[in-house]
Amino acid sequence: MTQSSFIKLEELSLQFPLYHSNHRSLKKTLFAKAGKFISKQQSLNQKTGADILVDNTNRITVQALRNINLSIKAGERVGLIGHNGAGKSTLLRAITGIYEPNSGKIITNGIIESLLDTNAGMNRILSGRENIYLRGKRLKYNNEQIKALEKDVEEFAQLHEFLDLPIKTYSAGMMMRLSFGLATSVTPDILLMDEWFMAGDNNFQGKARQRLENIINKAEIVVLTTHSMPIIRQWCTRVIWLKAGEIYADGSVEETVSHYEQNMRENSF
Numbered sequence: 001m002t003q004s005s006f007i008k009l010e011e012l013s014l015q016f017p018l019y020h021s022n023h024r025s026l027k028k029t030l031f032a033k034a035g036k037f038i039s040k041q042q043s044l045n046q047k048t049g050a051d052i053l054v055d056n057t058n059r060i061t062v063q064a065l066r067n068i069n070l071s072i073k074a075g076e077r078v079g080l081i082g083h084n085g086a087g088k089s090t091l092l093r094a095i096t097g098i099y100e101p102n103s104g105k106i107i108t109n110g111i112i113e114s115l116l117d118t119n120a121g122m123n124r125i126l127s128g129r130e131n132i133y134l135r136g137k138r139l140k141y142n143n144e145q146i147k148a149l150e151k152d153v154e155e156f157a158q159l160h161e162f163l164d165l166p167i168k169t170y171s172a173g174m175m176m177r178l179s180f181g182l183a184t185s186v187t188p189d190i191l192l193m194d195e196w197f198m199a200g201d202n203n204f205q206g207k208a209r210q211r212l213e214n215i216i217n218k219a220e221i222v223v224l225t226t227h228s229m230p231i232i233r234q235w236c237t238r239v240i241w242l243k244a245g246e247i248y249a250d251g252s253v254e255e256t257v258s259h260y261e262q263n264m265r266e267n268s269f
């Protein structure tokens, strides 16, 4: 493991263009809204999702992240919180390299592993066992290490004969077992995680929790997105609150979570 992992984001912005239809009624709504004054604070407090904009080529885009400046250093366990659509998952996906930012810089040091999407990095026509083998090859493991990886994931995931079937035949829970088993069989320097990876049936959760605790404790940096304040309080040392793609608050767990909970109570619907 490298000893000086870090994540540094400079003026990071990311927009999703919406290509698939004409969106005439959406455009009408957007143009009708233009010019009406809503204070930034008011619009942020009421907001679900990012700003939807019409750019100068008349294309509709969703401004998922806007001018994010952030530095996370070794030892930090960061919780990303915010309303639905605030940009939490997009931010993690940008750091992993799944999404390309439109502008700004992402500088990282350390091996990154992400628990974001059960399909990420998997080949759907190959079996679970073949996917384990592929992952081992990608990690440049020798045959002995691949055997150990296979044994570890097989014992954890308990997919039995399904391990030799193409993963496109798996249920969501089975995919979760396989991808979770794989991701937690290697300790990364930087662990990026969506909260739903903490869900699962009770038996799975108990086993998964042990593996998760193991890599969380060993990783130099952990960044997780969650709506659960108990999860934040249990796992995190710092909280970043996103609103409509921007950093709204960044601070200690107690201070930021109390502020967030108060905001949730005041703006609940």
Ligand SMILES: Nc1ncnc2c1ncn2[C@@H]1O[C@H](COP(=O)(O)OP(=O)(O)OP(=O)(O)O)[C@@H](O)[C@H]1O
Pocket: 016, 017, 048, 049, 050, 051, 062, 063, 064, 082, 083, 084, 085, 086, 087, 088, 089, 090, 091, 225
């Ligand atoms: N592939 C996509 N195409 C278009 N818009 C997208 C896409 N992915 C995300 N968005 C938009 O980007 C914004 C941020 O989404 P994101 O998934 O990052 O939010 P989130 O904070 O993780 O939300 P949640 O808590 O609901 O999971 C939202 O407005 C969403 O509609």
